[in-house]
Amino acid sequence: MKLKDRLNHFLHNQALKHKLYVIIFESDTPAGKLFDVVLIVCIILSILLAIIESLQGLPSWLSTPFIIFEYLFTAFFTFEYITRIYCSPNPRKYIFSFFGIIDLLATLPLYLAFFLPGARYLLVIRAFRIIRVFRIFKLFNFWMEGERLLTSLKESSKKIAVFFLFVVILVTAIGTLMYMIEGTQPNTQFNNIPNSIYWAIVTMTTVGYGDITPATALGKFLSACVMLIGYTIIAVPTGIVSVSMMKEYKKLKGFACPNCQKTGHEENATYCKYCGHLLHPDEKK
Numbered sequence: 001m002k003l004k005d006r007l008n009h010f011l012h013n014q015a016l017k018h019k020l021y022v023i024i025f026e027s028d029t030p031a032g033k034l035f036d037v038v039l040i041v042c043i044i045l046s047i048l049l050a051i052i053e054s055l056q057g058l059p060s061w062l063s064t065p066f067i068i069f070e071y072l073f074t075a076f077f078t079f080e081y082i083t084r085i086y087c088s089p090n091p092r093k094y095i096f097s098f099f100g101i102i103d104l105l106a107t108l109p110l111y112l113a114f115f116l117p118g119a120r121y122l123l124v125i126r127a128f129r130i131i132r133v134f135r136i137f138k139l140f141n142f143w144m145e146g147e148r149l150l151t152s153l154k155e156s157s158k159k160i161a162v163f164f165l166f167v168v169i170l171v172t173a174i175g176t177l178m179y180m181i182e183g184t185q186p187n188t189q190f191n192n193i194p195n196s197i198y199w200a201i202v203t204m205t206t207v208g209y210g211d212i213t214p215a216t217a218l219g220k221f222l223s224a225c226v227m228l229i230g231y232t233i234i235a236v237p238t239g240i241v242s243v244s245m246m247k248e249y250k251k252l253k254g255f256a257c258p259n260c261q262k263t264g265h266e267e268n269a270t271y272c273k274y275c276g277h278l279l280h281p282d283e284k285k
Contacts, residue, residue, distance in 0.1 A: 020087035024080070039080065043106075046073040074110040081107055102128045152244040159240050167204075167233060174226055175200040182219045190214070204230035 010016075026032045046069075052058070053066050081103045088094040095104070175197030182190035189212045190196045199212040203226045214220050256262065259277035272279055 017087040020083060021089070024084055024087060042073055042076060046070065049073075070110060074107060077103075078107045148245065152241055155247075156240045156244045160237055163236055163240070170229075171200040171204060172197055174204070174222070178214065178219060178222060181216060181222065182214050185215055188215065190219075200226060203227060204233065206230050206234070 022029055023031045023035050049066055049069055053063075084094060084100075084103065085091045094100045176193055178199065179190050179193050179196040182188050182196075190199065195212060202209055202212075203223055206227060214223055257272040257275065257277055257279060260272060260275040262272070262274045269279060271277065
C-alpha cells in the first residue's frame with residue numbers, strides 16, 4: 001500500500017512536474033539551457049557514431065564501444081521522452097506534436113533493430129531534433145521565417161500542382177515523340193515509351209545521366225529543345241513561391257500599430273512590440 005501511495009504521489013507531484021517542465025521545455029533558466037545544450041551534443045554525437053559505423057574497414061575493436069554508446073544514447077533519449085510526457089501539462093498534445101513525433105522516432109531505431117537489422121541506421125532521424133537550437137539560442141526570427149515559408153508553400157500548392165501536372169503531360173508527350181523518332185533505329189535504347197519518358201525527365205531537369213542518348217539528327221535536335229525548355233521550366237515554381245512570399249511579407253509589414261504607427265509585427269501578435277498597445281482593439285470589444 002505504501003508503494004502504491006508513493007507511486008500515486010509521484011504521478012501527481014505538481015511541484016516536481018513544474019520543476020522538470022522548466023528544465024526540459026524552457027530555455028530561459030541556466031539549467032534549462034544547459035539541458036538543451038547537452039541534449040543537442042548527445043544528438044550530434046549519436047548521429048556521428050552512426051555515420052562512422054557505416055564506413056568500411058573500421059577496426060573490429062570499435063564495434064563494442066559503438067554499441068555501448070548507442071545503448072547509452074538510446075537510454076538517455078528514452079528517459080527524456082518519458083520525462084517530457086510526465087511533466088507536460090497536456091501529454092496528448094505533446095505526443096502528437098511535431099517535436100513529440102520526432103522525439104519518439106529518435107528512440108525507436110535501436111529497439112526496431114532487434115527485429116529489423118538495418119533499422120538502427122534510421123537514428124539519423126535524430127538530426128531533426130537539432131531544430132531545437134532555434135529555441136535554445138533565441139533565434140525565433142529564423143523560426144518565424146520558416147513558418148512564413150511554409151505558409152507561402154501552402155498558398156502556392158494549387159498553382160504548383162497545376163504546373164506539375166503540366167510538366168507530367170509535357171514529358172509524356174516528348175517521350176512519346178522521341179519513341180516515334182528513335183524507336184525504329186537498330187539497337188536503340190528508346191525501345192519503349194516508359195524508357196523514352198524517363199529520358200525526357202532526365203533531360204528536362206538537366207540531370208543528363210547519359211545512359212540513354214539519341215542517335216538520329218532529329219532526335220538530337222529534340223534533345224536540345226528539351227534542355228532549353230528545362231532551363232525555362234525550373235524557374236517557374238521558384239517564381240510562384242517567391243510571389244506568395246512577397247505578398248505575405250507585404251501583408252505583415254503593411255500593418256501598423258494604431259498607437260505608434262510602427263510596422264513589422266508578427267502574424268499572430270496581439271500587442272505592439274514597440275509600445276505595448278493593443279493591435280486589434282475592435283476585436284476585443
